[in-house]
Amino acid sequence: MCGIVGYIGEHQASDILLDGLKKLEYRGYDSAGVAVRNDENKISVVKTKGRIKFLKAKIEEGHGLFGTSGIGHTRWATHGEPSEDNAHPHASDDFNVVAVHNGIIENYDELKAKLIRKGYSFYSDTDTEIAVKLIDYYYKKYLHTPCDAISKAMVRIRGSYALAVMFKDYPEEIWVARKDSPIVLGEKDGEVYMASDVTAILSHTKDVYYLDNMELARMKRGSIAFFNIDGDEIFKETQKIAWEAEAAEKGGYPHFMLKEIHEEPRAVKDTLSSLLKENEISLERLGISDEDLKSISSITVIGCGSAYHVGVSAQYVFEDMARIPTRVELASEYRYRNAPLDKNGLVVVISQSGETADSLAALRKAKAEGIKTLGIVNVVGSTIAREADYVIQTIAGPEIAVATTKAYSAQLICCYALALKLAKVRNSIDEEKYVSLIAELKDLPSKIEEILSEEEDIKKLASEIRNAKDIFFIGREIDYATSLEGSLKMKEISYIHSEAYAAGELKHGTISLIEKGTPVVGILTQSNVYEKTISNLIETKTRGAHIICVVSEDKEKANTIADDLISIPNTAEYFMTSLAIIPLQLLSYYVSVQLGLNVDKPRNLAKSVTVE
Numbered sequence: 001m002c003g004i005v006g007y008i009g010e011h012q013a014s015d016i017l018l019d020g021l022k023k024l025e026y027r028g029y030d031s032a033g034v035a036v037r038n039d040e041n042k043i044s045v046v047k048t049k050g051r052i053k054f055l056k057a058k059i060e061e062g063h064g065l066f067g068t069s070g071i072g073h074t075r076w077a078t079h080g081e082p083s084e085d086n087a088h089p090h091a092s093d094d095f096n097v098v099a100v101h102n103g104i105i106e107n108y109d110e111l112k113a114k115l116i117r118k119g120y121s122f123y124s125d126t127d128t129e130i131a132v133k134l135i136d137y138y139y140k141k142y143l144h145t146p147c148d149a150i151s152k153a154m155v156r157i158r159g160s161y162a163l164a165v166m167f168k169d170y171p172e173e174i175w176v177a178r179k180d181s182p183i184v185l186g187e188k189d190g191e192v193y194m195a196s197d198v199t200a201i202l203s204h205t206k207d208v209y210y211l212d213n214m215e216l217a218r219m220k221r222g223s224i225a226f227f228n229i230d231g232d233e234i235f236k237e238t239q240k241i242a243w244e245a246e247a248a249e250k251g252g253y254p255h256f257m258l259k260e261i262h263e264e265p266r267a268v269k270d271t272l273s274s275l276l277k278e279n280e281i282s283l284e285r286l287g288i289s290d291e292d293l294k295s296i297s298s299i300t301v302i303g304c305g306s307a308y309h310v311g312v313s314a315q316y317v318f319e320d321m322a323r324i325p326t327r328v329e330l331a332s333e334y335r336y337r338n339a340p341l342d343k344n345g346l347v348v349v350i351s352q353s354g355e356t357a358d359s360l361a362a363l364r365k366a367k368a369e370g371i372k373t374l375g376i377v378n379v380v381g382s383t384i385a386r387e388a389d390y391v392i393q394t395i396a397g398p399e400i401a402v403a404t405t406k407a408y409s410a411q412l413i414c415c416y417a418l419a420l421k422l423a424k425v426r427n428s429i430d431e432e433k434y435v436s437l438i439a440e441l442k443d444l445p446s447k448i449e450e451i452l453s454e455e456e457d458i459k460k461l462a463s464e465i466r467n468a469k470d471i472f473f474i475g476r477e478i479d480y481a482t483s484l485e486g487s488l489k490m491k492e493i494s495y496i497h498s499e500a501y502a503a504g505e506l507k508h509g510t511i512s513l514i515e516k517g518t519p520v521v522g523i524l525t526q527s528n529v530y531e532k533t534i535s536n537l538i539e540t541k542t543r544g545a546h547i548i549c550v551v552s553e554d555k556e557k558a559n560t561i562a563d564d565l566i567s568i569p570n571t572a573e574y575f576m577t578s579l580a581i582i583p584l585q586l587l588s589y590y591v592s593v594q595l596g597l598n599v600d601k602p603r604n605l606a607k608s609v610t611v612e
């Protein structure tokens, strides 16, 4: 959730840290801070509530921060409200230890009580200050080495953390440690960089090291050394990142979200191409054999937020096309429920970041039960990508806007490809159908382009509904799955209350909320339930609703009931979510813009939810 950066080299650290933090601001933006060590070994800390631009201004007001090593942090508050005191970096009272932290320390009460007994006092409400003072305590009590002090603290801390620590006595070093919160490090021409997210260091180096759980690293000018929790040195290989640094810039668009919506045709095309070989879905090179696919008795798709919604859509496709019993689970529920699990099933964990705490815990639970796991992940080298038995990489490039768009679309493609492959090897569709469905998939990018060319119409529609108190999204089957995502997009960036309903559920309670003028968006792309959803829409219209229909070209009856109609091209009904979601993403985008809200960084949200 929070973002951390570190640098040690020959250049002014504050410039590099601020640049990195700017790129990480999408991870948290309640407050920010940096600590920089100058040539006289003095560590100065500057912190502010709010955005990185305020931090930059404060540094400039103080006539700069000079020094060639430092750490920085952008915060998404967990313990303690957003404030300057609670902002990171945190320091021991004598500045012996200064650190930034990403994660949550669950036993902070117990550790705080211990430290108070040892004479420590606290100036903030954060769990991070406790970690800093615990490290300081062990440093002073034992051997006076950073590695020992941090390792001892790691053994005592329960929870998740990525820590970057500077010690007064070790001016040439920055130490980092990890448990369940990502850290990536890189070195180029003697300069050493560290961040919680690869996009923050991509403009400096594309050769990176990933720190694993319960490991430490020591950054020095020109070198990085890695250690296990026992303090033994370990060796790691670098991984090459294929993303271009420019991919994480706005590229002329006013917002990342709009840029990323416009990247969807490319993300869909590239993801599909990576799964096709000579017009066949090919998963063998991912290590998934036909025999593996034939032996699967069920699928459980797991994710959070939009990734979960991909699963809801995919469930209909896996079951109908490949005839495999499928469940979709919220990762936060799956991880704690004591349900009987299918040992011969496949658990598919979907995650853009590959770091979502609940999704990772769900993956680990399935693995611990001996169930095969498949990760559908966008961020290369992320924890889910490294821990899943099989991985399908979405080729969406870095996604910066908090509201996911292109990663969601790429994840759908992976599920469709998997469903097709399963259907083929299990003979639930014939060759002709298989070939025609692949052709439909290949046509999706140009159809998405076609929808994007109608952007101005969606913009006008946004101005009609932007002052609504509530907006409902309804549909049946796959259209219900699309409704869930359309509604989430709307509420997360417009702050308008919105709910998605399986259209048949309306009469069981929700219809009492419909008032004159309430926008109800009906998704109408599935033939077998089309008439049913139309009837449900009429019921809301009768009670005053303003009806907006998203319909595929051949479904004309909706014309007669809709106050506004969004017509989208046809494709195989299995894949309609890929098209129907595009106008809904644009609609939420324009509502948010017209309301003057922060589209890319909506209040209270962070891009990557790395704590429970």
Ligand code: M6R
Pocket (backbone or CB within 6 Å): 304, 305, 306, 307, 350, 351, 352, 353, 354, 355, 356, 359, 402, 403, 404, 488, 489, 492, 607, 608, 609
């Ligand atoms: O990184 P993940 O795909 O695991 O993230 C899951 C959700 O946090 C994410 O999809 C969230 O719901 C989006 N902000 C929705 O736009």
